[in-house]
Amino acid sequence: MSHIHIPDGIIPNLWWIAGYILTAVMIFILIKKIGNQDMGKKVPLAGMSAAIMLVGMSIPLGFIPLHFSLAVLVGILVGPSIGFIVVFTVNIILALFGHGGITIVGINTLIIGSEVIIGYYLFHGLAKNWGRTKAAAGATVVALLISLTLMVSLVGATVGLPEALPHDDHDHYHEDEEDHHHDDEEDYHHEDEEDHYHEDEEDYHHEDEEDHYHDDHDEGFIEAVQDLDYFVLTGWAALIGILVIGIGLEATVTALIVRFLWKVRPDLLKH
16 A cells, blocks of 8 residues: 555656665665574565565556555565565566566565554464464554654655655656746746845745745645545545545455454464
8 A cells, every 4th residue: 555656857866876775784684584484484485475566556446546555464474574575576576577677676665664563473473362363463554654654744745745645646746846846946046047036035035935846845745635536535535534444444345354264274373
């Protein structure tokens, strides 16, 4: 659910490079932690988990503008270390198929990888008192809420909050935003060359331009939310409804799969 679909050329270079660096550091640390685990069992299970994630993240649900990631299920099955590597591999494959840009792979891995790690530890912590089925559902809900918060914060800080909303009608926002921003820059530099403003006047116009730019972000987000339409719901009600249904469905599916596996292959859930 928290997968970012932004194409290449949108996220600022500093952000996506930092995303790759942090992902590489995480993978290096987690590979060292894998140690002497039973890789003969874990590698096939990791391949199966990657296939599950690919299917879940590639197929939209249809009646709701979201898709499953099943990252918590992957964490429960293979553990946080191998699970994080599975997430990175899946994001690379999805990017090669145009499901988001190559530059966003690192950031997507960190966000969805957080679901794997948080979900794994929450599941095993809650299972002692709640039972495995309820623990899987609870861990999924919490992990998704945290990853969605990370995704919205990051997208909002880089390209604008409208891109974090659960629909795909944001291309016009990018175009209008970029054109308006470039026009502001051209007007600013043109006035600077012709009139040779003093430094205090330049600072004033620069601050005014930044305030106007951030106001456009806020207005764009509000307009995008108001444009949301889901069955009989509109605006904020539609947004909340979509998220509640999406999180609830993924938590239910994860819990049912864990329940089934505990009955037929309980060894898969023991780490």
